[in-house]
Amino acid sequence: MSQLALDKLKERFGTAILETHSNYGDDTALVDAAQWKAIGKFLREDPALDFDLPVDLCGVDFPDRLPRMEVVLHLYSIARHHRVRVKTRVGDEDMDGADLDSLVSIWPGLNWLEREVFDMSGVRFRGHPDLRRILMYPEFEGHPLQRTYPADRTQPLVPYRTEDEAGMPLNKLEPFGYDEGMPFGRQGPHPRAEDN
């Protein structure tokens, strides 16, 4: 982890670094989305930091607060053996304004990761060479990893066969209904209460 990175970021960008912490040994900086690209460039090019390996980019949805989607970037430096996590927040309730600068020109490895964040969480990256869905199919509507997307809403590409066509029961024993089984993981009101 890298306290040095946090110190240099604060020194260089001042108020754009909204908060930092080092919980569990991971040095993290929450930054302002407007400075995302400048901060990325700095982390890559500063000789003392030299973060050359883009480790991971993901989105974490916190629908109860605004801005809602947290985009988390992990970086590593092979020469200096240190890591840093840089986060920013974008998007309002309907994910309007969830736009962020693409860092593909700095780390080409973020190409697919940004496509995945777009696909799963709905954050658009300005300047990405080819922003389209990567894990889901193009006809899919919605962004699955947003907390508001129900986990079992399927959008089949091939219409399912009917039992008449098959000549035998196709739906096996139903899994647990909403009221049965373990209570964790239930999100929101009963599914029949709203139009699914």
Added chain:
Amino acid sequence: MGDMSNANRSLTLEGNEQGFATTKVDAMLGWARKYSLFAYPFITACCGMEFMALNSPRFDLARFGAEAPRFSPRQSDLLWVVGTISQRQGPVLKRIYEQMMEPKWVFAFGTCASSGGFYDNYTTVPGIDKIIPVDVYIPGCPPRPEAVLDGLMLLQDKIARGERRAGVVKPRVDPADHVKELVQLRRSANDPSELAPRLHAGVRK
């Protein structure tokens, strides 16, 4: 659902057996087909590892005549659907099935292919029988190669008899037959491993 009671025994075809292979020609065709299945391994996920093990020397699939993989649907008659089928893969599976020529059979290898497995979510097809008809379901996550061989032998019976009803591979030793031994509790404050011999003794045959 169908012939599940004698799912694990191989039947030799006799004149008075149930089934539709009533003529000698049908019987001969059934015999020829069942021992020369050309497989299309439609492999997606972890079950593929067990499929590889199936072709390996220990669980040799070649002795059943079903080893030759033909990667073209036009040249194969047994579609092994191995692994989870996602919604994105659904149209691909359907098209490959449609391109195969009759007679054709389908294996649902693994729980994900049979019923979607524990991926009950937005992206998994809950069982390939929602898309294509299936002849033998082989549950397991992944199924042991021996279970798959049982499934293959079950399919061979069905081919020999000309039967198209679906079947499921049951475990060799059905836990439901050993309820008394399995459920017996021993109270032992000293050594919890005393429970262990009890549990295994009932099931080993």
Added chain:
Amino acid sequence: MEPLDIELDEGELELPAEPMHLNMGPSHPAMHGTVRMVLELSGETIAKVDVQVGYLHRGFEKMCERGTWAQVFPYVDRLNYVSPMLNNVGYALAVEKMCGIAVPERCQWYRMALGELARISDHLTCDGAMAMELGAFTPFLWFIKAREMVWDILEEETGARLTHSFGRIGGMAEPPTPDFKKLCLAALPEILHVVEEGERMLLNNRIFLDRLENVGPISKADAVALGWTGPCLRATGVSYDIRKAHPYLKYDEVDFEVPVGTRGDTLDRFLVRLGEIRQSKRIIEQSLARMADSGPVNCDDPRVVLPPKSEVYTTIEATIQHFKLIMEGAKVPAGECYSYTEAGNGELGYYLVSDGSGTPYRVRIRPPCFQIVGGVSKLIEGRMLADIVPTFGSLNMIGGECDH
């Protein structure tokens, strides 16, 4: 025939040619399952490739949010399904980092031994499949035979050949069996013997070498900028191995080397994996020598570890503890944490976000082969169609991990 009226320069008859589009579809004979490559070919040369993954997307991250922390273990197994123990151990370490738990020494050695066995199985499968795709079916069968030996040991220990779900937060599901050390020490020389046989057959074969050497090379700087880690990165010459750079478990107390390649081509990736099998054997032997024969495997933290069954049936505290752990899940402190280990393909990272309850808020897996497959276009463009097969095979794309 009429004479041509146009003026023609020598040897310059321009025919309009469009590149041919070829689809190497999602149902792939090369046993990598479900990757689709849309190729633009001009002759045999690939002008452009669009690699489309996601045909095995199973919604792992969404499923984790619907259970407890311990219920993630079966999902995690099915990520890199050729070396599931490494995924299990990695996830267990991630949650333990967040909870601040240290497992007993015996468990650490046990995890190392099982993890390295899984790594051997992963590399055997990758190299065997690569040989098979080039037409060498026999070494594939030999390597699978060796893999069966590894799986026999894992079956004896965990009960399952492939997807064991053996890791637990705070330890492992069961202690090692009494025969574990004997089995491993008997099997390892056999496995090496099989690997050597395979090497003898493959590495002196002119055809095999011609198809792998200088095919699909990548430079150090490119590989790092693409986010590559693991054997594919080490084949380019960067010796970044998390077991050496940031040791976890007891990797700093065992003696092993990190095989590193030079040119970053397919042959180097093949050889690095074979080298790693030998190093894993060394690690296993040293771990088994240091592992105690008795003692607890789980730490005794009641917040995360299930009590022994005899106590659950007799005492009320254990019943309540068992009940809360199963129904509500182990309560992991709130916050976020990133933990990384060296899996078969590289840096396997888990980014966990917890809201303090027994259900994970977000489990993000950093799949090593996602980034690697993202760089495939760089390796393949400009080369011939037949080079795709060994190149793609050498990257060891595992669908479950790449598409999580």
